[in-house]
Amino acid sequence: MLLARLAPLLLAFVIISSSTVALMPVHAQETPTPTGPRLFDDPELTVQLYAEGLRRPTSMAFLGEDDLLVLEKDAGTVRRIVDGILLPEPLLDVNVGVIDERGMLGIAVSRNEQLGVTYVFVYFTEMPDRDGSDIDGVEPLGNRLYRYEFIDGQLVNGELLLDLPAKYSSFHNGGKTIIGPDNNLYILVGDQQTPGVQPFTHLTTTQNRADTLYPDGTGGILRVTQDGEPVQNLFGGEYPMDLYYAYGIRNGFGLDFDPVTGVLWDTENGPDLKDEINRVEPGFNGGWRIVQGFVEPTTDMSRLVEFPGLSATKDSLVGRAEAVSFKAQGLGGKFTEPLFVWQLPIAPTALQFLDSDKLGDNYENDLFVSSFNRGEIYHWDLVEDRTDLHLTGPLEDRVENNPAGYDGIKFAQGFGAITDMLVGPDGYLYVNGFFNGNIYRIMSVEDAAQQSPPDKYQLRIEQWTFGIDHRITGGSVESMSADPQTKTILVNINSTSDGVLSMELPRTVIDADEELTVLIDGEVAATVHELIATEGYRILAIDFPEGSSEIEIVGTFLAPEFGVIPAIMLAAGVAAVIVARWKYPIFKGRTI
Numbered sequence: 401m402l403l404a405r406l407a408p409l410l411l412a413f414v415i416i417s418s419s420t421v422a423l424m425p426v427h428a429q430e431t432p433t434p435t436g437p438r439l440f441d442d443p444e445l446t447v448q449l450y451a452e453g454l455r456r457p458t459s460m461a462f463l464g465e466d467d468l469l470v471l472e473k474d475a476g477t478v479r480r481i482v483d484g485i486l487l488p489e490p491l492l493d494v495n496v497g498v499i500d501e502r503g504m505l506g507i508a509v510s511r512n513e514q515l516g517v518t519y520v521f522v523y524f525t526e527m528p529d530r531d532g533s534d535i536d537g538v539e540p541l542g543n544r545l546y547r548y549e550f551i552d553g554q555l556v557n558g559e560l561l562l563d564l565p566a567k568y569s570s571f572h573n574g575g576k577t578i579i580g581p582d583n584n585l586y587i588l589v590g591d592q593q594t595p596g597v598q599p600f601t602h603l604t605t606t607q608n609r610a611d612t613l614y615p616d617g618t619g620g621i622l623r624v625t626q627d628g629e630p631v632q633n634l635f636g637g638e639y640p641m642d643l644y645y646a647y648g649i650r651n652g653f654g655l656d657f658d659p660v661t662g663v664l665w666d667t668e669n670g671p672d673l674k675d676e677i678n679r680v681e682p683g684f685n686g687g688w689r690i691v692q693g694f695v696e697p698t699t700d701m702s703r704l705v706e707f708p709g710l711s712a713t714k715d716s717l718v719g720r721a722e723a724v725s726f727k728a729q730g731l732g733g734k735f736t737e738p739l740f741v742w743q744l745p746i747a748p749t750a751l752q753f754l755d756s757d758k759l760g761d762n763y764e765n766d767l768f769v770s771s772f773n774r775g776e777i778y779h780w781d782l783v784e785d786r787t788d789l790h791l792t793g794p795l796e797d798r799v800e801n802n803p804a805g806y807d808g809i810k811f812a813q814g815f816g817a818i819t820d821m822l823v824g825p826d827g828y829l830y831v832n833g834f835f836n837g838n839i840y841r842i843m844s845v846e847d848a849a850q851q852s853p854p855d856k857y858q859l860r861i862e863q864w865t866f867g868i869d870h871r872i873t874g875g876s877v878e879s880m881s882a883d884p885q886t887k888t889i890l891v892n893i894n895s896t897s898d899g900v901l902s903m904e905l906p907r908t909v910i911d912a913d914e915e916l917t918v919l920i921d922g923e924v925a926a927t928v929h930e931l932i933a934t935e936g937y938r939i940l941a942i943d944f945p946e947g948s949s950e951i952e953i954v955g956t957f958l959a960p961e962f963g964v965i966p967a968i969m970l971a972a973g974v975a976a977v978i979v980a981r982w983k984y985p986i987f988k989g990r991t992i
Contacts, residue, residue, distance in 0.1 A: 473503035505575025553927025561628030568602035590651030620647035635707035646684035654751030747772035758827030874899020
């Protein structure tokens with residue numbers, strides 16, 4: 401494989417020489433993974449290492465195909481991965497709290513075609529001064545949702561949409577943020593309560609405790625427009641109650657919509673037992689703090705807080721009238737038991753429907769859930785009307801109570817602590833490892849075998865010919881040409897959307913030390929990433945906007961001087977390329 405990938409570049413050298421070179425959920429405990437990621441029992445699928453080098457990644461969102469954004473929990477950064485390569489500079493760097501479950505927590509991407517702008521929504525625990533100052537006792541500003549615009553390879557024009565409490569506890573901040581089929585934002589927010597600590601430091605009525613604090617945006621799932629405005633008041637009462645889509649939720653990290661029915665599902669983390677999977681209809685009440693898991697015979701269900709009625713006491717005339725009105729409209733709180741419970745905590749994180757047939761028809765639109773503790777991924781079919789999980793054998797009672805888990809639902813394992821999963825634009829399943837800083841990709845063995853190598857353009861410079869490896873998203877490369885006199889490579893592209901051109905330029909073509917200038921349609925490029933610069937080659941990633949046609953790379957050509965390069969330098973250059981390609985596998989495809 402390595403020799404095959406190196407062959408074109410080695411041939412170029414021969415031609416030359418012949419002429420003459422924390423996010424950690426509570427009760428989380430990572431399971432050792434000595435054998436690495438692997439599918440549990442499906443020889444038709446494989447796991448690839450897609451990208452590496454991240455620091456405690458939490459949440460992911462795709463900008464486009466092979467263009468992935470990842471949050472780094474404690475660094476306060478949004479990192480970008482293009483074509484499997486982690487770009488050296490973050491798109492965004494903000495001040496975040498780092499204690500326990502604080503940090504960079506949620507991200508979502510939306511393309512507004514009407515305005516011609518790409519929005520990136522980021523939910524994080526904001527600090528007033530620097531990363532980690534909460535360790536020294538500085539109080540967070542809040543758990544905040546910002547909307548940024550993605551322009552010229554950066555996140556700019558940040559606008560605060562939601563400002564939620566973060567001062568009551570360093571735990572139960574939630575953060576999972578997604579775009580729903582209605583194009584609104586859904587954010588899962590924990591109850592801001594430190595586990596095991598009494599008296600309670602933060603109790604609101606959305607935790608099903610009457611006569612406590614008015615709801616403050618915690619302990620539920622919020623729904624807002626992409627401008628941060630309420631969508632519909634399901635429960636009555638004043639702001640921020642009109643933001644709630646669901647309540648009675650302790651904390652969670654998994655949120656996704658069924659692609660067939662459009663119904664929301666979530667995972668919820670129990671205290672030291674009873675982690676849950678829930679189907680979340682509008683007005684959902686998960687029951688927390690009265691119920692966790694299934695209802696016990698001794699549970700006093702009358703203690704559940706029923707909304708509407710927040711604008712007045714429950715038994716007042718106004719409260720009763722409001723309740724009757726909302727119930728007549730099918731609105732208000734509705735307690736719902738979970739569909740599945742882990743009696744022993746696995747710390748469930750991501751929940752993802754696989755709206756793709758790329759892993760096989762037998763997985764299409766099925767449900768997948770990951771575990772932080774076990775480093776495993778679980779898989780379920782749904783019943784025909786998709787209102788429930790298809791459960792058989794020991795799980796027919798909806799409870800797993802086995803420390804080793806149940807093999808019947810295991811899909812993959814060995815990832816270490818998983819914090820997020822995501823179906824990419826290519827239809828494959830992407831998984832991140834919190835402690836190892838890796839992003840993995842699950843795909844079919846057949847697709848992996850047919851994975852195309854990088855495109856190669858035979859670039860002619862005077863009497864020499866070079867194979868230039870490149871990849872492009874958002875368009876296609878029409879032609880390349882070179883002019884040693886002006887020291888320029890001209891790349892003609894046909895761009896159908898904003899995209900990225902990645903090019904691998906051998907040291908024998910462009911000086912490894914010379915600063916390059918990149919022009920797009922005659923204007924200096926706003927964003928050029930220098931991925932690797934070694935004695936062997938340079939790798940550039942160039943952002944271009946939709947409609948671009950010409951990319952010029954101006955640098956120092958060495959081609960006219962090849963005749964005087966000693967053979968020993970040729971050998972050193974070949975060796976450098978081999979070592980660099982082994983250490984920095986730019987064009988992905990390593991199967992684990």
